[in-house]
Amino acid sequence: MANEVRPASVDQLVWAQEYQQRRRSPGLAFLIRLVRDPRGAAALSVLGVLLTFAFIIPLVVTTSPFESVRGQRLLEPSPSHPFGTDELSRDLFIRNAVGFRSTLLSGLFAVIGGWLIGITLGYTAGYRGGIVDTLISRAIDTLLAFPGILLAVLLIAWFGPGLTSLSLAIAVFNIPFSTRLARAAVLREVVRDYVLAAQTVGCTGVRVLFRHIAINTFGLFAVQLPIAIVNSILIIAALGFLGLGAQPPNPTLGGLLFDGRRFMRLAWWYLLAPASIVAVFMLALNFLSDVLSEMLDPVRRGRA
Amino acid sequence: MNYVLARLIRQFIPVVFVASILIFVLAELLPGDPAAIALGETATPEAVTAMRHEMGLDRPIVVRYVRWLGSALTGDFGRSTTGKSVTDLVQASAPPTLELAVVAFTFGNLLGVAFGVVAGVYRGKFPDTLIGIAASLVIAVPSFVAGLLILLVFTVWLSWFPSAGRVGLTENPVEGLKYLALPAFSLGAVVAAVVSRFTRQSIVDVLTNDFIRTARAKGLSEHTVIFVHALKPSMLPVVTIVGVQLGGLIGGSIVIEQVFTRPGMGRLLIGAVNSKDYPTIQAITLLLVSTYIVFNLLTDLLYAWLDPRLRPGARGRA
Numbered sequence: 001m002a003n004e005v006r007p008a009s010v011d012q013l014v015w016a017q018e019y020q021q022r023r024r025s026p027g028l029a030f031l032i033r034l035v036r037d038p039r040g041a042a043a044l045s046v047l048g049v050l051l052t053f054a055f056i057i058p059l060v061v062t063t064s065p066f067e068s069v070r071g072q073r074l075l076e077p078s079p080s081h082p083f084g085t086d087e088l089s090r091d092l093f094i095r096n097a098v099g100f101r102s103t104l105l106s107g108l109f110a111v112i113g114g115w116l117i118g119i120t121l122g123y124t125a126g127y128r129g130g131i132v133d134t135l136i137s138r139a140i141d142t143l144l145a146f147p148g149i150l151l152a153v154l155l156i157a158w159f160g161p162g163l164t165s166l167s168l169a170i171a172v173f174n175i176p177f178s179t180r181l182a183r184a185a186v187l188r189e190v191v192r193d194y195v196l197a198a199q200t201v202g203c204t205g206v207r208v209l210f211r212h213i214a215i216n217t218f219g220l221f222a223v224q225l226p227i228a229i230v231n232s233i234l235i236i237a238a239l240g241f242l243g244l245g246a247q248p249p250n251p252t253l254g255g256l257l258f259d260g261r262r263f264m265r266l267a268w269w270y271l272l273a274p275a276s277i278v279a280v281f282m283l284a285l286n287f288l289s290d291v292l293s294e295m296l297d298p299v300r301r302g303r304a
Numbered sequence: 305m306n307y308v309l310a311r312l313i314r315q316f317i318p319v320v321f322v323a324s325i326l327i328f329v330l331a332e333l334l335p336g337d338p339a340a341i342a343l344g345e346t347a348t349p350e351a352v353t354a355m356r357h358e359m360g361l362d363r364p365i366v367v368r369y370v371r372w373l374g375s376a377l378t379g380d381f382g383r384s385t386t387g388k389s390v391t392d393l394v395q396a397s398a399p400p401t402l403e404l405a406v407v408a409f410t411f412g413n414l415l416g417v418a419f420g421v422v423a424g425v426y427r428g429k430f431p432d433t434l435i436g437i438a439a440s441l442v443i444a445v446p447s448f449v450a451g452l453l454i455l456l457v458f459t460v461w462l463s464w465f466p467s468a469g470r471v472g473l474t475e476n477p478v479e480g481l482k483y484l485a486l487p488a489f490s491l492g493a494v495v496a497a498v499v500s501r502f503t504r505q506s507i508v509d510v511l512t513n514d515f516i517r518t519a520r521a522k523g524l525s526e527h528t529v530i531f532v533h534a535l536k537p538s539m540l541p542v543v544t545i546v547g548v549q550l551g552g553l554i555g556g557s558i559v560i561e562q563v564f565t566r567p568g569m570g571r572l573l574i575g576a577v578n579s580k581d582y583p584t585i586q587a588i589t590l591l592l593v594s595t596y597i598v599f600n601l602l603t604d605l606l607y608a609w610l611d612p613r614l615r616p617g618a619r620g621r622a
Contacts, residue, residue: 142322147551147596149558150589157577157585158330234446238559241448242574257452261563264460264467275452279445286444 033295040295043288050281054104057097065095065251074267084269086259088249096273099251103240106252107233110167114174114232115225121175122182123209127190136179143176149235156244163246166239170232181224185217192216230285237278253278316601323593324376328369331582372586381587385579390587393572400470401561401568403480405553407473407488412495412549417542419496420503424538425530427508435500442497447556451490451563458486468565487564491556495549499542506538513537544607550599554592 034040058065068089075085083092125136143151152169159165189195190213198208239245240254241261248255253274260271343355356362360371375382381390423435442450459467465486473480510516511534519533520526558570565571569588576584 138318138322141319142326145319145323145593145597146589147554147592149555150592153558153573153577154327154330154585154589157580157582158333160580161578238446238448242559242562243578244574257449261452261455264456268456268460271452271456275449275456278449279453282446282449283441283444286440290440 030295034291037291037295039287040291043284043291046280046284047288050100050277050284053097053277054101058094058101061094061097063091063094065090065098066249067091074263074270076267077269083273084267086267086270087263092256092270092273095251096253096256096277099253099256099274100277102246102250103233103236103253106163106167106246107170107229107236110170110236111174111225111229111232113167114171115178115221115228117171118175118178119182119221122179122184123186123213125179126183126186127205127209127213133183137183140176140179143172149173149238152235152239153242153244156239161244161247163250166236166245169239170236173235174228174232177224177228178221181220182217185220186213189213189216227289230282234278234282312601316597319597320594323597324373324590325369327586327589327593328372329365331586332365332368376587376590382583384576384584385581390583393584394569394587394591397567397569397572399472400566401557401570403473403484404487404491404557404560404566404568405550407484408491408557409495409549409553410492411488412492413499415492416496416499417503417539420500420542421507421530421535423500423504424507424511427504432504435504439497439500442493447490447494448559448563450493451487451560454486454490455563470566470568483566487560487566490563491553491560494552494556498545498549502542502545503538506541507534510534510538544603546599546603546606548603551596554596 072089125133155169237254241257256274423432471479561568561570
């Protein structure tokens with residue numbers, strides 16, 4: 001009979017599943033959909049250009065970001081100096097590229113450091129409960145009482161301005177949110193059977209947390225971490241602009257904004273370049289995140 | 305009233321208390337002896353000991369903390385390393401910041417509600433799309449970067465506004481506004497963008513209600529329906545983000561004052577950080593943190609007032 005449905009063998013089922021997976025992984029399929037969306041493609045290409053600027057240009061261009069050439073002070077943009085030169089006759093193109101890279105990297109590392117501390121604190125608070133939980137939670141409440149970048153400014157006041165204290169301040173700045181997130185995640189997971197099973201076979205608390213619960217809560221952090229990194233990059237740029245970041249002569253985006261502001265009447269390009277980089281970077285990221293959340297949310301996808 | 309008191313005792317006071325300890329201890333842990341710094345490098349050890357006694361530094365840290373907090377509560381924050389009274393410095397820098405925050409807040413909320421209502425009423429049509437795009441742009445670009453670009457365009461290229469300084473709004477309103485316009489716009493635009501999103505969504509939700517259909521069925525003009533019937537209930541979610549906004553305004557004004565070289569608490573703070581003027585840092589931080597916590601508390605109380613379900617003793621609350 002033509003319409004007879006024959007029971008498939010296990011081998012056949014596995015083969016069919018593998019075939020489908022090989023054909024297109026969900027991640028790849030998603031990426032293709034993202035690139036086919038004109039807005040997604042636009043956001044990705046802008047980000048691509050910016051990241052190339054930050055990470056490839058410093059490797060390719062041989063100009064030193066510290067080299068001053070006599071008589072080339074505050075030159076307007078030209079083919080040899082696409083972004084002009086600064087008050088010490090240094091090439092601003094390479095300084096912006098290196099500064100952007102250093103800001104991105106310090107954001108990345110500071111956030112990861114802060115999150116490692118925060119996640120450990122949150123896990124401990126959620127898993128141990130009782131007085132430990134109360135102490136950690138109240139400490140986090142106190143940190144949250146400092147509005148916006150005030151906490152970071154206060155910490156830099158304590159450590160003294162510089163790249164190390166800036167990174168430390170950003171790490172601390174990231175602790176409250178990551179702690180809360182991790183604590184909530186543990187509280188949700190700790191009642192699950194697999195945790196009980198792990199405890200029953202005699203796993204220590206540390207092992208239960210970092211081998212079992214950590215793996216099951218990873219997805220949550222993967223979503224929030226990029227947002228935290230972007231926010232922290234902004235705070236780093238703002239603090240650099242306040243003169244509290246890396247000290248000269250090392251270029252950072254914030255430092256370039258600070259110097260550009262000082263010389264804006266003499267050299268508009270000095271301020272325009274780093275300000276535009278931050279603005280375009282943030283626009284592209286926000287745009288990408290809008291497109292992504294629309295694609296991931298079937299409710300919004302259907303709505304006008 | 306009991307609820308207000310309970311929140312005050314259980315949340316506000318402990319958090320301010322712990323924050324004040326943190327602010328005090330951070331400065332105390334610093335290397336360097338304030339007495340020796342005050343006297344300079346040529347001071348004899350005896351003079352330093354005498355100065356330490358005079359400044360109260362030879363007492364236990366707990367005693368010093370209690371004295372510091374006690375005098376802070378009476379409005380005395382000690383002397384800045386510049387020799388001036390910290391209270392005087394803070395008092396002189398507060399009006400410009402307050403001015404900026406109040407104007408940015410008012411401007412942002414009025415504009416945000418207006419745009420939000422227009423977007424909500426014209427949902428899915430051209431004005432809605434336009435306002436939506438504008439709001440996304442404003443939210444994406446951080447206010448201090450937008451401020452720098454605005455500064456470059458309007459003061460350097462067009463020379464329409466002064467690029468630095470401040471004139472008191474109460475002394476000379478016209479001149480004052482000239483100095484205030486760009487910083488207040490940079491700060492307020494973000495508020496406007498966020499508020500317009502909330503208002504739009506809220507208006508869209510409220511307009512689906514039966515009482516709106518009734519109002520329309522009565523033959524009321526669309527104008528009356530929106531401004532008399534729909535606007536008030538749709539303000540509830542908007543009011544609830546006021547606390548978050550104020551936190552943003554406090555942090556934002558620190559940076560914006562630096563962008564527009566406007567004297568104020570932000571500039572005083574950054575100057576103090578750069579010159580390691582700890583009494584001033586402590587005073588400003590304590591003030592900003594307390595203000596922030598007070599506004600968060602007020603927002604919480606506002607929630608409870610607007611939504612009786614959140615009050616203690618209400619059904620369904622643990």
